[in-house]
Amino acid sequence: MRALREADVLSPLRECGLTKADIRRLAREAELFTWNKPAYACLATRIPTGELITKNKLHSVEAAENFLFSLGFSHFRVRSVNGTAKLQLKAGQFDELFKQRELVLNELRQYFDAVTLDLEPR
Known part of the structure; x- marks a missing residue:
């Protein structure tokens, strides 16, 4: 928030005083x-x-996440x-990622120097 x-x-x-629950309710009604x-x-x-937040870093993260979404990850x-x-x-x-390893690496290397997998599940 800072x-x-x-x-x-x-x-x-938020400035109008709407909560997340209010917004979901209004969206459902609409x-x-x-x-x-x-x-x-x-x-x-x-x-x-x-770490400094830059437009380029945000673009890289967004592009990578959009790509993974397009492959069916959630x-x-x-x-x-x-x-x-x-x-x-x-x-x-994890198994699906390993099946598509080369495809994922080729795409994400356009945006990042290296690609790693956190072995602790989300």
């Missing part, structure tokens, strides 16, 4: 297909505390740690 304040980021729904979509944390949370994170992509997956997705 980073948001420092960057003068506006949070209009028949928005995303009303029950899992929360998606800000891309800046993928960068370690103390409930994962791609973290950017000093130029390395650190993949955090559910344990049940």
